[in-house]
Amino acid sequence: xxxxxxxxxxxxxxxxxxxxxxxxxxxxxxxxxxxxxxxxxxxxxxxxxxxxxxxxxxxxxxxxxxxxxxxxxxxxxxxxxxxxxxxxxxxxxxxxxxxxxxxxxxxxxxxxxxxxxxxxxxxxxxxxxxxxxxxxxxxxxxxxxxxxxxxxxxxxxxxxxxxxxxxxxxxxxxxxxxxxxxxxxxxxxxxxxxxxxxxxxxxxxxxxxxxxxxxxxxxxxxxxxxxxxxxxxxxxxxxxxxxxxxxxxxxxxxxxxxxxxxxxxxxxxxxxxxxxxxxxxxxxxxxxxxxxxxxxxxxxxxxxxxxxxxxxxxxxxxxxxxxxxxxxxxxxxxxxxxxxxxxxxxxxxxxxxxxxxxxxxxxxxxxxxxxxxxxxxxxxxxxxxxxxxxxxxxxxxxxxxxxxxxxxxxxxxxxxxxxxxxxxxxxxxxxxxxxxxxxxxxxx
Amino acid sequence: xxxxxxxxxxxxxxxxxxxxxxxxxxxxxxxxxxxxxxxxxxxxxxxxxxxxxxxxxxxxxxxxxxxxxxxxxxxxxxxxxxxxxxxxxxxxxxxxxx
Numbered sequence: 001x002x003x004x005x006x007x008x009x010x011x012x013x014x015x016x017x018x019x020x021x022x023x024x025x026x027x028x029x030x031x032x033x034x035x036x037x038x039x040x041x042x043x044x045x046x047x048x049x050x051x052x053x054x055x056x057x058x059x060x061x062x063x064x065x066x067x068x069x070x071x072x073x074x075x076x077x078x079x080x081x082x083x084x085x086x087x088x089x090x091x092x093x094x095x096x097x098x099x100x101x102x103x104x105x106x107x108x109x110x111x112x113x114x115x116x117x118x119x120x121x122x123x124x125x126x127x128x129x130x131x132x133x134x135x136x137x138x139x140x141x142x143x144x145x146x147x148x149x150x151x152x153x154x155x156x157x158x159x160x161x162x163x164x165x166x167x168x169x170x171x172x173x174x175x176x177x178x179x180x181x182x183x184x185x186x187x188x189x190x191x192x193x194x195x196x197x198x199x200x201x202x203x204x205x206x207x208x209x210x211x212x213x214x215x216x217x218x219x220x221x222x223x224x225x226x227x228x229x230x231x232x233x234x235x236x237x238x239x240x241x242x243x244x245x246x247x248x249x250x251x252x253x254x255x256x257x258x259x260x261x262x263x264x265x266x267x268x269x270x271x272x273x274x275x276x277x278x279x280x281x282x283x284x285x286x287x288x289x290x291x292x293x294x295x296x297x298x299x300x301x302x303x304x305x306x307x308x309x310x311x312x313x314x315x316x317x318x319x320x321x322x323x324x325x326x327x328x329x330x331x332x333x334x335x336x337x338x339x340x341x342x343x344x345x346x347x348x349x350x351x352x353x354x355x356x357x358x359x360x361x362x363x364x365x366x367x368x369x370x371x372x373x374x375x376x377x378x379x380x381x382x383x384x385x386x387x388x389x390x391x392x393x394x395x396x397x398x399x400x401x402x403x404x405x406x407x408x409x410x411x412x413x414x415x416x417x418x419x420x421x422x423x424x425x426x427x428x429x430x431x432x433x434x435x436x437x438x439x440x441x442x443x444x
Numbered sequence: 445x446x447x448x449x450x451x452x453x454x455x456x457x458x459x460x461x462x463x464x465x466x467x468x469x470x471x472x473x474x475x476x477x478x479x480x481x482x483x484x485x486x487x488x489x490x491x492x493x494x495x496x497x498x499x500x501x502x503x504x505x506x507x508x509x510x511x512x513x514x515x516x517x518x519x520x521x522x523x524x525x526x527x528x529x530x531x532x533x534x535x536x537x538x539x540x541x542x
């Protein structure tokens with residue numbers, strides 16, 4: 001039984017957001033101010049990018065129009081962010097489950113509050129940097145960092161756009177909506193998550209610092225290469241400020257990306273592949289043998305953007321080969337190597353950028369590994385030693401204002417950590433982790 | 445003789461043209477179009493890039509600007525622009541490649 005009576009507690013936060021929104025919307029967020037354009041130029045519904053939004057990012061966040069008004073806000077590319085949410089899990093009282101396993105369940109939560117530097121720095125350079133309070137982790141930290149320089153030239157009548165990036169998360173630099181950092185559903189919840197996820201699926205988010213380069217040829221082929229290192233070294237420390245570095249990369253981890261895109265009329269399509277190889281020290285160690293993660297991913301995205309109707313679809317498949325050179329010896333993994341495969345596929349419809357519905361199907365498949373997954377824990381463990389998870393989610397959106405998004409999301413599992421029933425060996429079913437999530441998200 | 449005729453025609457065309465409209469088109473271009481068309485294709489004045497668009501004709505281009513196409517947002521991302529404004533800006537941009 002959902003404890004929705006608790007939802008009433010979040011009302012003051014929602015009211016605060018609603019009050020903040022319209023007042024602050026007298027000055028739109030920094031990138032819109034810089035371009036003198038409405039938000040719909042760059043976003044279908046934030047944060048999803050349109051073809052023009054991709055161009056703006058590709059060209060270093062540095063394109064600018066004449067300022068509409070002269071004020072401090074038109075000079076400083078600073079914006080604000082506020083997210084208030086509540087998560088309610090279907091069952092929190094199964095055998096062995098402790099209240100601490102669901103620390104924020106049923107409670108109104110200031111999920112995120114912070115500031116963005118979003119826009120031009122100087123010349124052809126710009127940045128999108130988010131420093132914010134994370135209400136789930138309860139800490140202030142560098143959530144997102146993507147600073148870039150871009151330029152272009154024409155060769156044989158075809159345009160080349162090229163750039164350099166400095167970032168703190170693999171895929172944060174990507175221009176498509178199908179890679180993990182930018183993929184639906186865009187925000188995490190406080191609900192219990194499956195035991196396994198791939199490295200590319202944000203396990204290195206805000207854990208690393210990296211330098212990369214990219215090129216777009218003839219608005220058709222996009223390619224990117226980068227190297228990331230642990231956020232414990234040199235400048236990488238500044239890019240991960242406030243985040244405890246739990247996944248420590250040994251040396252440098254290469255990341256690559258290639259995509260083909262086509263735009264015609266109100267339609268656009270992209271298909272691509274990306275990947276990463278990283279050697280990680282076992283948890284709590286900073287030297288010695290490492291475990292290797294080799295990720296290979298494929299993604300695709302389609303968008304139809306018209307005045308009243310927007311339809312988008314994305315798919316993202318990641319295959320990960322895990323080699324437990326350290327974990328096998330230290331008794332953390334039963335197998336010398338494992339594979340993990342994840343798929344997320346979703347469709348969305350928006351009417352007048354105000355009312356929206358998104359539906360996603362997702363699965364995780366992987367090798368059975370007793371030591372890795374059968375941890376003997378209620379709620380989080382897997383009695384079968386399998387990471388297999390299947391589920392779907394549906395999210396309703398309402399945007400009374402362009403910068404205010406209300407989201408109601410239901411996540412349902414048909415399989416969780418290897419089974420549909422009694423997956424943890426303590427009688428907990430996959431469906432007990434189903435959750436309802438309500439979010440208020442304001443940019444100002 | 446021919447050059448005299450051409451010069452006369454050019455002068456007539458110049459007299460017939462509305463300088464106010466041209467100035468207005470340039471102003472709208474600077475305000476709403478330049479940030480993109482100075483930086484990305486088709487750039488202002490790039491005859492080769494504009495050639496296929498010239499063949500489409502002004503009406504089709506104005507309709508494209510209003511509706512949006514590919515990376516071009518509807519009304520150049522500025523809903524305050526009227527159809528007349530867009531026509532003036534398109535005229536200005538086409539005149540740079542004629």
